Amino acid sequence: xxxxxxxxxxxxxxxxxxxxxxxxxxxxxxxxxxxxxxxxxxxxxxxxxxxxxxxxxxxxxxxxxxxxxxxxxxxxxxxxxxxxxxxxxxxxxxxxxxxxxxxxxxxxxxxxxxxxxxxxxxxxxxxxxxxxxxxxxxxxxxxxxxxxxxxxxxxxxxxxxxxxxxxxxxxxxxxxxxxxx
Numbered sequence: 001x002x003x004x005x006x007x008x009x010x011x012x013x014x015x016x017x018x019x020x021x022x023x024x025x026x027x028x029x030x031x032x033x034x035x036x037x038x039x040x041x042x043x044x045x046x047x048x049x050x051x052x053x054x055x056x057x058x059x060x061x062x063x064x065x066x067x068x069x070x071x072x073x074x075x076x077x078x079x080x081x082x083x084x085x086x087x088x089x090x091x092x093x094x095x096x097x098x099x100x101x102x103x104x105x106x107x108x109x110x111x112x113x114x115x116x117x118x119x120x121x122x123x124x125x126x127x128x129x130x131x132x133x134x135x136x137x138x139x140x141x142x143x144x145x146x147x148x149x150x151x152x153x154x155x156x157x158x159x160x161x162x163x164x165x166x167x168x169x170x171x172x173x174x175x176x177x178x179x180x181x
Contacts, residue, residue, distance in 0.1 A: 002073075006030050008090070010026060014105070014106050016106070025106070032070040048072060128146055130142060130164070143157050153171075154174070155171055
């Protein structure tokens, strides 16, 4: 449902954008980080914890997890769609994700996509390597590095392997921008 509403809104805002541009913009809007931000803005993790029969530090770590917060947002959107209908849900999703919808524009590329394009231009192989998994299972943190032509160009951390790779790609892009030609 979130993908549908985001796509409709992006097509409405950017009628001249091609399918590929809309895909990249939608990915930014509906990312795990975006969904987690919305959950926290609506206080969903705390509300879930209040209703749980379990208590303690394990529950607190679970509801603090980005993955759980994102899943809460997606669940609430699905439940609203079924209970309230498409129109009410569309309006709520547009409002909740307004910052993300406003932030993207045609040509938007995430860090991994931009680094992949740069690697292709340079005809240099690009790889990501997982360096560490830290923390308890319900609150895992990952550390990855981006290797361009075999050399480490950036390291990153995140609550998922994908997020750590995005962070590493962002660090690599920043390092490459600062490097002399």
